[in-house]
Amino acid sequence: MVEPGLIRAAQSGDRDALITLLREIETHVYRTAYYILNNEQDALDAAQEALIRVYTKIGSYEEKAQFKTWVQRIVTNICIDKFRRSKPTVSIDEHDMVFREKQNVEDEVMSGYVAKDIREAIDKLPEHHRTVVVLRYMQDFSYNEIADSLDLPLNTVKSYLFRARQQLQSLLQDYQKGGVRG
């Protein structure tokens, strides 16, 4: 949580305050970028770009929005741009959403997923679904905060998040079952 006083100082031209503020947000910015882009180098690039943008646009931030959602909006926009340029997406419909039969479900659930599997599964989500998941779990954002960050209606945010979770659990189940990677 960045102090409002620091933000105001930064906005009024206090360069040191602005740099301090960037230091406070850099990890958050990077984390979002990392999980959206699933690649350290791209994440570093995107996060730096986002910080520069915060630096140059700080004057346009208005207090009616939360600072953290304003920052996340900047970084997610940059990531989505990068992502569109570099990666083809998988349609969400490619993975069936039907309830699976009960076979060995317990075993699968108990075995647990490793973080790598989850990251790979996240990487398969369409960009907006992925972004919603990242903001929900990496930034601990509420539905409303996600909606503000992404400029999406609340219901759309919910529907993206719910579908993303369904798809993730379905993908992860595939991994568990067949040991299939990628």
Next chain:
Amino acid sequence: MNCQEVMELMQRQLDGDLDERESEILTSHTRQCPDCADMYERLSKLSADLENLPRVSPSHSLVDAILPKLEELERAERIAAPATSAAPAAQADAPAPAQTSPTRARRLPWTKRWSTRAAGGALAAAVVVGLFIVTFDPALIGGPGASDNASYSADEAPLSSKMANQSTAADESMAQRMEHNETASGSDESSSAAPEDGAAGMTDRSTASGGAAPQETEEANGGAANSSDDGAAAADNAEPAGGAAADNAASTSDADQNADASQAEELPSGTESAPAAPADSPAKAPLAPTASEGRAPQETPAAPAAEEDGAAAPAADADETRAEQLQAPQSAGDGAPQAEQDTDTAAPARQDEADASGDMADDTQSDAPRGGAGGYVPEKSQTIGIASGDALASPGVPSPDGAYEAVVSGSTLQLRNAESGALLFESRKDDGRIVNVVWSDDGATLAYEVEAGEQSRQYVVNIANLSESAQ
């Protein structure tokens, strides 16, 4: 309650979004429905796993990594300060000597350095002169003798009407443009600043409005003064010829266009309007460097020149035919003639080109991010003004035999007839910056590259059949 509805409850439960009653419904359903119970278990597990994903941190301080870049931005801005305030210096409270305005600007905190008036003025200037360049039609110029052309064009001009209406329209369209352009930090303020400036400038420029619009009402008068004010401010170096103004505007409009790219270090993605000024207009090429120099801080402040200009131009061209001719193009091109007035290369714009430029402007602007900081516009115009000074001096790449000219326009490469400026071919839009436009020795093909991020793609245009292919 069916399983599908319960699914939503499960999902919301994971986000702590259920009230007590809803939780009960969920619990009682999962108790009876093993499928849902399993699903809920899997989703809960997933959600917990997501929460436990490593909270990664950057391997090194990103802020430290970008500090040099930030300092560069700061420096660029400092350099830009005097230069850009010089452009709209005509707006400096009426009689105040323009020399003081750059100094004053420097003392302000960096966020305040760009007064909205300055930004508005710069934008207005950019729009005015940018439109001039795009709407400029060399086909209608027979030669440098402008007065002949002027009367000729006035006769030809299908849309010529009274100056009053037209210049008001110019103001309006300009104001709209500025409002539309979100890069202006306070669009309302900047648009209201424009007329105000016009009024302020009127003392100096009463001759301007008088000369240009002889039978105006007071309101129209203000409008006329305003547009010539803007025109003059834009054409700060334009005293000798519009070529210089053209280049200035080109850099400024690039700044607009690039504002959303937010990458100050990027060169202009296309020297948008500059190439529209034909290379074969001899008056312009030599003057172009002046335009970029004009942005350097040590240069004589532009305002005096601009004022002189504003006053002098109409005095020289007090003739009414000319005033009418200047208004010939429709509102999209309205700003342009003001610059023409200074240049003596007057020619009414072709309507289709004017429209095209309007569209272009809209496209660029709609891309601009919301709440973009107006302050950065001037800064970019600075960077770009310097960086592309050379390129602007020769706006198009002429073919070896001089028959054609390759012109980068935004995200496309245009092939134009060097004589008439007619568009012969336009490359397909590519997302990137067009660079390295090179003619083959025999002039049969034209190669260019599109840089997008790290990558670059090469294309070759075959002149014989006007087709292009990727390499």
